Amino acid sequence: MPRLETQKPTPPLWQDGWYSFARRLESPNFGARPTNVQPELIVIHSISLPPGEFGTGQVQRLFTNQLDWDAHDYFRSIRGLKVSAHFFITRDGQLWQFVSCNDRAWHAGESSHRGKDNCNDYSVGIELEGLEGLFFENVQYETLSSLSAALLQAYPITQVAGHEHIALGRKQDPGAGFDWPVVRRSLGLGAASFPAGVTPDEATLRPRFP
Numbered sequence: 001m002p003r004l005e006t007q008k009p010t011p012p013l014w015q016d017g018w019y020s021f022a023r024r025l026e027s028p029n030f031g032a033r034p035t036n037v038q039p040e041l042i043v044i045h046s047i048s049l050p051p052g053e054f055g056t057g058q059v060q061r062l063f064t065n066q067l068d069w070d071a072h073d074y075f076r077s078i079r080g081l082k083v084s085a086h087f088f089i090t091r092d093g094q095l096w097q098f099v100s101c102n103d104r105a106w107h108a109g110e111s112s113h114r115g116k117d118n119c120n121d122y123s124v125g126i127e128l129e130g131l132e133g134l135f136f137e138n139v140q141y142e143t144l145s146s147l148s149a150a151l152l153q154a155y156p157i158t159q160v161a162g163h164e165h166i167a168l169g170r171k172q173d174p175g176a177g178f179d180w181p182v183v184r185r186s187l188g189l190g191a192a193s194f195p196a197g198v199t200p201d202e203a204t205l206r207p208r209f210p
């Protein structure tokens with residue numbers, strides 16, 4: 001009897017909160033989400049280590065507690081810091097994942113979104129390699145868009161905000177160089193899903209993007 005051609009099954013997009021298209025590098029810096037709490041917010045950050053230097057691999061080291069604190073003056077200033085984000089998108093669009101989205105990563109710190117404190121409890125944190133005030137690369141937006149779309153499919157996410165919006169006065173990332181309308185258009189979300197003022201209203205969007 002001839003053998004049937006077997007097709008390799010397509011891997012699922014998500015497995016236990018891990019995204020199939022990300023490089024997985026597990027961070028010990030995470031905890032459980034509160035009972036019955038699911039992510040409903042995406043928090044966008046920017047980071048580079050040392051600040052303004054890209055492609056160093058140091059962000060991955062920071063998030064896995066492998067950073068050599070004495071290797072740079074700036075690292076000394078953050079000695080002992082234990083943080084993580086769910087995702088990191090490098091300047092060339094590579095996607096890394098450190099914490100399962102089912103768990104709580106340590107990216108927001110003291111924070112509040114629309115009256116709800118402790119954003120880490122109910123958010124997914126995405127770091128873009130960059131510097132506050134500078135622009136980001138198109139390929140980073142492409143990775144961010146496909147990742148965000150996959151997150152919206154898997155979780156009851158209705159809101160997207162920057163770290164600067166949930167830690168007012170304390171944080172400035174991702175900053176003025178981040179193109180919020182690009183994210184909004186790619187996700188097809190309404191203005192109500194974003195902080196006030198970061199995306200043009202529909203009337204402005206329509207003529208430019210019919």
Ligand SMILES: [Zn+2]
Binds near residue numbers: 044046107163171173
């Ligand atoms: Zn941040």
